[in-house]
Amino acid sequence: MTAQALAPEEHYIxxxxxxxxxxNEIAIFEAAYGNRLPILLKGPTGCGKxxxxxxxxxxxxxxxxxxxxxxxxxxxxxxxxxLVKSGETVWVDGPLTRAxxxxxxxxxxxxxxxxxxxxxxxxxxxxxxxTLPMEKLGxxxxxxxxxxxAISYNPGYQSVLKDLKQSTRQRFVALEFDYPAPDLEKxxxxxxxxxxxxxxxxxxxxAGMTRNLKxxxxxxxxxxxxxxxxGKLIAGGIDPVIACQxxxxxxxxxxxxxxxxxxxxxxxxx
Numbered sequence: 001m002t003a004q005a006l007a008p009e010e011h012y013i014x015x016x017x018x019x020x021x022x023x024n025e026i027a028i029f030e031a032a033y034g035n036r037l038p039i040l041l042k043g044p045t046g047c048g049k050x051x052x053x054x055x056x057x058x059x060x061x062x063x064x065x066x067x068x069x070x071x072x073x074x075x076x077x078x079x080x081x082x083l084v085k086s087g088e089t090v091w092v093d094g095p096l097t098r099a100x101x102x103x104x105x106x107x108x109x110x111x112x113x114x115x116x117x118x119x120x121x122x123x124x125x126x127x128x129x130x131t132l133p134m135e136k137l138g139x140x141x142x143x144x145x146x147x148x149x150a151i152s153y154n155p156g157y158q159s160v161l162k163d164l165k166q167s168t169r170q171r172f173v174a175l176e177f178d179y180p181a182p183d184l185e186k187x188x189x190x191x192x193x194x195x196x197x198x199x200x201x202x203x204x205x206x207a208g209m210t211r212n213l214k215x216x217x218x219x220x221x222x223x224x225x226x227x228x229x230x231g232k233l234i235a236g237g238i239d240p241v242i243a244c245q246x247x248x249x250x251x252x253x254x255x256x257x258x259x260x261x262x263x264x265x266x267x268x269x270x
Contacts, residue, residue: 011063011104019048019055020188025175029056032173033148038126040169041152043177046223049152052177053107062146063104065095069114075121078108079134091137096121100132103146111151112164119168125149126171156220179224182208188224193231199240202269203227206244209265210252217258222248240270 032039033056041049050066057064067078078096082089099106108114108122124131126149132141151172153164180188182204190200204227211221226248233243244266249259 011065012061013054013058013064016058017051017054018191019051020180020184022048022177022180022184025052025177026056026059028173028175030060033060036130036145036148038149038151038172040164040172040174041150041177042155042174043152044154044156044179044220044223046225047177047179048224049177050107050109053105053150057105060105062148063099063102064107065099065104066107066109067095069108069110069112069118071113071115073114073118075115075117076136078118079121079132080136082136096125097132097134097141100125100141100143100147103144105148105150108149108151110153111168112153119165122149122151123168123171126168179207179211185224185227189227189231192228194235195231199234200227200231202240203230203244206248206266206269209269210248210262213258213261217255217261218252220252222252226251241266244270 029039029052041052043049053066054064067073076094078094080092080094080097083092084090093101096106096108098104111118111122121133124133125143125147130143130147132143134141179185182201185207186197186200186204189195189203190197193200195203207222207224207227210218214221229251230240230243230247233247234240238246241263245259245263249262249266253259253262
């Protein structure tokens, strides 16, 4: 049996990711990291959680391994499994194990989407033990001081079946994210998409109007990410109303009445 190793240099972020702080989240993350405390990011889709993690990995000079959680994600997917390659049995580390071995940052995005058995391996890493049980190898892997565990979820999608239990939540230092204030969001959209400040201001105003529809036909309004997408289309020569329809309206709903309502909002602004 052989093992597949990780080349940590492949996971370093070399170029500083653009990120605009909205509060004291950088200082809190650095203090938590220095005290080996896991981090929980809470906030709506597209508000900057993943970009924040990229920025912090760059800032702390640690490799970042991101896992987008889904319904079929199991503990074995995170820890690793035996595979047969070229007639040889090979142990292949999962992303969580790779991060623990090299002292990286493992970011589990939308953790509530994963299967419940993943919590069995997350919990020992998220308390004073800082260990990863590897049952298939009969080992208990201890995390180095440089390892950090971060998870995220969207409180707006909580349900009885998909909620973060108190036994998990109370292991983490929580950072709450939301869409930036209008002036800051305007600056972010202009910077990221290449449009001028006036057009960015209109897009942010449009986003605010769609967010007011949350709970009245929309699960979520336009995220900052979607505004950047729309801005890039506009910068590429697409009419603003069409850009908003393609990048925002079609992304947040399939309902014909809501699509028409959002188009009316964009037409009133542009």
